[in-house]
Structures are given as C-alpha cells and as structure tokens.
Amino acid sequence: MQKNNPVPDDSALHVMDGIASSHDGLASTPRKRFVKKERHIAIDELTEKIRGRSRLHLAKGITLLESTTLSDKEAGQKLLLNLLPDTGNSIRVGITGVPGAGKSTFIEEFGLMLCEAGHKVAVLAIDPSSSLTGGSILGDKTRMEELARHPNAFIRPSPTAGTLGGVHKKSRETMLLCEAAGYDVILIETVGVGQSETVVRGMVDFFMLLVLTGAGDELQGMKKGIMELADGIVVHKADGDNLRLAKKTVREYRQLLHFLQPASPGWTTTSQPVSSLAKTGLDDVWKTVLTFKEAMEGSGHWEGRRQSQTKDWFRSMINDRLIDTFFAEPGKKEEVRKLENELLTGHITVTGAVDLLFKE
Numbered sequence: 001m002q003k004n005n006p007v008p009d010d011s012a013l014h015v016m017d018g019i020a021s022s023h024d025g026l027a028s029t030p031r032k033r034f035v036k037k038e039r040h041i042a043i044d045e046l047t048e049k050i051r052g053r054s055r056l057h058l059a060k061g062i063t064l065l066e067s068t069t070l071s072d073k074e075a076g077q078k079l080l081l082n083l084l085p086d087t088g089n090s091i092r093v094g095i096t097g098v099p100g101a102g103k104s105t106f107i108e109e110f111g112l113m114l115c116e117a118g119h120k121v122a123v124l125a126i127d128p129s130s131s132l133t134g135g136s137i138l139g140d141k142t143r144m145e146e147l148a149r150h151p152n153a154f155i156r157p158s159p160t161a162g163t164l165g166g167v168h169k170k171s172r173e174t175m176l177l178c179e180a181a182g183y184d185v186i187l188i189e190t191v192g193v194g195q196s197e198t199v200v201r202g203m204v205d206f207f208m209l210l211v212l213t214g215a216g217d218e219l220q221g222m223k224k225g226i227m228e229l230a231d232g233i234v235v236h237k238a239d240g241d242n243l244r245l246a247k248k249t250v251r252e253y254r255q256l257l258h259f260l261q262p263a264s265p266g267w268t269t270t271s272q273p274v275s276s277l278a279k280t281g282l283d284d285v286w287k288t289v290l291t292f293k294e295a296m297e298g299s300g301h302w303e304g305r306r307q308s309q310t311k312d313w314f315r316s317m318i319n320d321r322l323i324d325t326f327f328a329e330p331g332k333k334e335e336v337r338k339l340e341n342e343l344l345t346g347h348i349t350v351t352g353a354v355d356l357l358f359k360e
Contacts, residue, residue, distance in 0.1 A: 083180035097210030115152035122178035238273035
C-alpha cells in the first residue's frame with residue numbers, strides 16, 4: 001500500500017537568499033523567491049560621518065566606491081563630489097620594494113611612529129589578485145596588527161584586480177576619501193611589479209623604494225626605470241650583523257644615484273639605512289619626506305605635480321571607459337574570439353583584424 005506524502009507546513013520550506021529547498025517529494029511545490037530590495041544610501045549623512053572622522057563610515061564609503069553596481073557607482077561619485085573640498089591636505093607616500101624587503105613591517109613601524117607623533121595615517125595596502133581566479137588574500141591587517149589597532153590609523157586592503165601598476169582602479173578615489181576623513185599621511189603599499197610602478201608614481205608626492213643589503217648583486221638586477229622613479233631609497237633590515245653591510249650598501253646607492261636622472265626636479269634622491277626591528281632610521285625617513293615637501297613647494301613643483309596627476313588620472317579613466325564600452329557592444333566579444341581564431345590559422349594579420357573591429 002502506497003503511503004501519501006504528508007503535506008508540509010510553512011516550516012518545511014527553508015528560504016534564504018532566493019534559494020528554496022524542501023523535503024523529498026515536494027518537487028511540484030511552487031518555489032518561493034526572495035526579491036532583494038534596493039538599499040537606500042543616505043549620501044549626505046555618510047558625507048558628514050566621514051567628515052566627522054568615523055572610521056566605520058569611511059570604510060563604508062570606500063566599499064561604495066569599489067562597488068560595480070550602477071546605483072552604488074552613482075552614489076559613490078556623489079559622495080566623492082561632496083567631499084572634494086576636504087581633500088588634498090595630506091602627504092601621499094608610495095612604497096614599493098624588492099621581494100622580501102619587509103614593506104609591511106616597515107609600514108607598520110613607520111606608521112606607528114607617525115601616529116604616536118599625532119599624525120593620522122591611512123594605509124592603502126594593495127594585495128595582488130590571482131591572474132587565474134581573480135581572488136586575493138587581503139591579509140595586510142593581520143600583518144600590521146599593532147598599527148591596525150591604533151586609533152590614529154586606518155588600514156584598507158584592496159585587491160589589484162589585475163590593474164597595471166599594482167594598484168586598484170579606485171585607489172585614487174580611496175585616497176581622497178581618506179584625506180576628507182582627516183588623514184594627513186597616506187601610505188600606499190604596492191605589490192612591486194616592475195616598471196609599471198610609474199602608475200603609482202603618478203598618484204603620490206614622494207615615492208620610496210625599499211631594498212636589501214648586498215647592493216653589488218642587487219644593482220645588477222635592479223631596473224634603471226624603477227631607480228629613476230624613487231625620491232628616496234631605504235636600505236632595510238640595517239641591524240645586528242647586517243648593519244655594516246647596510247651602510248656599505250647605502251654608500252653604493254648614493255654613488256649610483258649621481259648617474260641617474262632625478263625623479264623630481266631640483267631634488268637629489270637620498271639613500272639611508274633603516275631597521276624596523278631596532279626602530280632606527282625611521283625618523284630620518286620622515287625628515288627626508290618633510291624636506292622634500294618643503295623643497296617642492298618652494299619651487300612650485302608640488303602643486304604642479306598634483307595637477308599633472310589629476311590630468312593623467314582623467315586620461316587613464318577615459319582609456320578604461322573606452323575599453324569597457326567597446327566590449328559592452330552586442331556581439332563584440334564573439335567577433336573578437338572569431339578573429340582570434342582566424343589569426344591563429346594565418347587567415348588574417350593582427351592589424352587587419354583590428355581594422356575589421358573598428359571598420360564601422
């Protein structure tokens with residue numbers, strides 16, 4: 001004798017995030033659908049909270065800027081426009097370095113020193129995204145635990161998302177929001193991806209390169225392009241048995257820098273030993289940054305560089321928008337794949353394929 005399946009009550013159905021599940025035998029039961037309501041974002045309130053130095057609301061504002069949802073993008077731009085009058089009052093420092101140079105350790109100790117001196121420090125730590133999965137670890141807060149807990153510090157890890165130069169597409173806008181929230185020192189840690197560090201150079205005031213001792217071998221592999229971008233070179237881990245070698249490395253860099261084009265007009269790139277472990281040399285680095293700022297402001301290059309950066313940012317955004325618009329056209333991705341196959345079989349040249357794409 002066949003048993004009839006019992007008719008479930010409402011508790012037999014579990015609905016979450018638009019996915020309905022039920023007991024066996026209920027395939028014919030209509031699926032409940034969860035309709036997500038569009039969230040309301042009070043931009044004016046968020047603006048005032050950020051101006052009021054709220055780290056929580058600053059984080060919310062940055063998340064809004066990084067969102068790819070159309071409504072969020074529009075809200076983010078309104079927020080940024082509201083806060084523009086409060087931006088531009090920080091010293092922006094880009095920090096890159098060779099693998100193993102200890103960028104995160106240096107940034108934590110350098111940032112703590114500045115926080116204890118009364119500065120408000122924002123760290124934009126760029127995590128490399130996987131070229132295969134697009135994922136990233138975003139572990140900078142775990143590597144800067146003490147700095148992350150300091151009330152004068154704000155750490156925001158962001159994925160590169162494949163962006164050239166090791167910075168997120170929204171890094172510039174994030175930097176502006178941090179300035180509006182009262183952070184007067186912005187430290188941008190990059191992934192260190194070679195000559196495309198020019199992207200980072202194009203958004204900071206002072207560009208710092210961290211290196212290790214043993215300059216004899218290291219200089220052979222160091223790209224001249226990166227050296228010419230640096231306003232200051234820090235020979236890191238200058239402590240213990242390594243101190244003597246670190247001082248020797250500093251002298252070698254100073255000799256080499258005489259033969260290179262300076263990164264900033266009227267400024268001689270410096271080289272100095274630093275130990276984050278022993279906490280030595282950190283104050284000298286900050287004095288160098290302040291001396292640089294004074295020299296650039298005196299010559300007029302400080303404001304001129306900021307204006308050039310804004311124009312470069314504008315042109316970069318145009319390029320990004322053109323690419324996005326191109327591939328958003330109906331059938332364009334399929335057309336590209338078709339032409340790629342023809343390229344591989346030798347039926348068309350690369351120039352010919354591009355001409356066909358833009359023929360209309």
